[in-house]
Amino acid sequence: MAAMTEGTIDSAPQGRSRPQALSRPLAVGVKRGLAHRCPACGEGRLYRSYLKVDDACEACDHALGEYRADDGPAYLTILLIGHLIVAPLLLFPFIWEWPAQYVLPMTLIPVAALILLVLPRIKGAFLGVLWATKAARA
Numbered sequence: 001m002a003a004m005t006e007g008t009i010d011s012a013p014q015g016r017s018r019p020q021a022l023s024r025p026l027a028v029g030v031k032r033g034l035a036h037r038c039p040a041c042g043e044g045r046l047y048r049s050y051l052k053v054d055d056a057c058e059a060c061d062h063a064l065g066e067y068r069a070d071d072g073p074a075y076l077t078i079l080l081i082g083h084l085i086v087a088p089l090l091l092f093p094f095i096w097e098w099p100a101q102y103v104l105p106m107t108l109i110p111v112a113a114l115i116l117l118v119l120p121r122i123k124g125a126f127l128g129v130l131w132a133t134k135a136a137r138a
Contacts, residue, residue: 033128
């Protein structure tokens with residue numbers, strides 16, 4: 001076993017791991033993204049407007065603009081809402097029996113509101129996954 005000196009990277013006592021700065025746990029990134037916080041520090045805000053990601057974190061100066069979410073969050077949102085809300089909704093008889101002028105506004109308005117509510121959270125979680133996997137733009 002090599003002698004450990006105080007200035008080397010392996011100077012941590014045995015039994016203790018290296019600092020967590022290099023570690024990027026997936027669950028932490030997703031949790032911070034769902035909360036609309038910077039995945040790196042958890043302090044700074046993630047968005048400057050509804051879905052526009054800040055260029056850099058205001059707290060830790062992490063380059064948030066380097067993560068490209070593209071269409072992934074929109075796809076996951078539609079997939080989630082479609083399978084968990086729309087598909088079961090089709091099992092209710094009033095959908096098929098009532099006139100369309102009543103059913104459409106009664107179902108489409110809440111579903112659209114739910115999609116608009118969920119989309120930023122899914123995008124934040126998606127950005128947290130990108131941060132955890134170090135999938136930044138090259």
